[in-house]
Amino acid sequence: DIQMTQSPSSLSASVGDRVTVTCRASHSISSSLHWYQQKPGKAPRLLIYGASSLQSGVPSRFSGSGSGTDFTLTISSLQPEDFATYYCQQGYGTPRTFGQGTKVEIK
Amino acid sequence: QVQLVQSGVEVKKPGASVKVSCKASGYTFTSYYIHWVRQAPGQGLEWMGVINPSGAGTTYAQKFQGRVTMTRDTSTSTVYMELFSLRSEDTAVYYCARVASSTCFDYWGQGTLVTVSS
Numbered sequence: 001d002i003q004m005t006q007s008p009s010s011l012s013a014s015v016g017d018r019v020t021v022t023c024r025a026s027h028s029i030s031s032s033l034h035w036y037q038q039k040p041g042k043a044p045r046l047l048i049y050g051a052s053s054l055q056s057g058v059p060s061r062f063s064g065s066g067s068g069t070d071f072t073l074t075i076s077s078l079q080p081e082d083f084a085t086y087y088c089q090q091g092y093g094t095p096r097t098f099g100q101g102t103k104v105e106i107k
Numbered sequence: 108q109v110q111l112v113q114s115g116v117e118v119k120k121p122g123a124s125v126k127v128s129c130k131a132s133g134y135t136f137t138s139y140y141i142h143w144v145r146q147a148p149g150q151g152l153e154w155m156g157v158i159n160p161s162g163a164g165t166t167y168a169q170k171f172q173g174r175v176t177m178t179r180d181t182s183t184s185t186v187y188m189e190l191f192s193l194r195s196e197d198t199a200v201y202y203c204a205r206v207a208s209s210t211c212f213d214y215w216g217q218g219t220l221v222t223v224s225s
Binding site: 032055 | 142151152153154157166169202207209211212213215216217218
């Protein structure tokens with residue numbers, strides 16, 4: 001199985017801050033890496049697919065980069081509605097696997 | 108618009124089984140695989156398996172092999188996930204999700220809470 005490791009597991013940030021979350025795969029997954037946002041009591045929402053493509057309707061302050069084993073999700077200027085948990089997921093192999101999540105909290 | 112609508116809350120006793128439904132609309136049902144993902148309280152996302160609504164082929168996570176069955180009904184555009192021999196550790200929200208050609212999950216159901224308790 002491909003293991004996905006996110007860091008940090010949580011972070012505190014202020015509105016307007018630049019936030020970066022990293023995700024590392026145990027094997028190369030090319031660009032088959034996707035990012036989701038989840039708020040309490042809600043289903044996950046797709047933000048970024050194929051490592052760097054912005055899903056329709058997602059604000060441009062979200063961006064993704066990376067390939068192979070190392071990937072990054074960046075929020076350029078954190079907004080109040082961005083406080084949530086973020087997950088990476090690999091679509092390269094079966095079973096599909098997720099990172100453990102990064103909770104972004106208000107400082 | 109694309110929608111995946113799941114069945115409601117379930118409360119089950121240990122040893123019982125549960126069948127969760129996921130009704131698709133707004134797209135060609137047989138053109139997109141459907142995956143099932145679960146989330147225990149306060150925990151992360153766990154992939155359970157996938158069904159091809161066209162040919163009904165399935166692949167299950169090894170952890171659930173022999174304990175889960177995924178089926179579909181093309182006449183109602185509905186997929187089902189049945190989990191057997193429930194234990195307390197199966198208490199979770201169960202999600203269905205559609206997979207896009209890029210292998211991401213682009214649409215999700217609203218989730219179904221399954222509680223297993225004696």
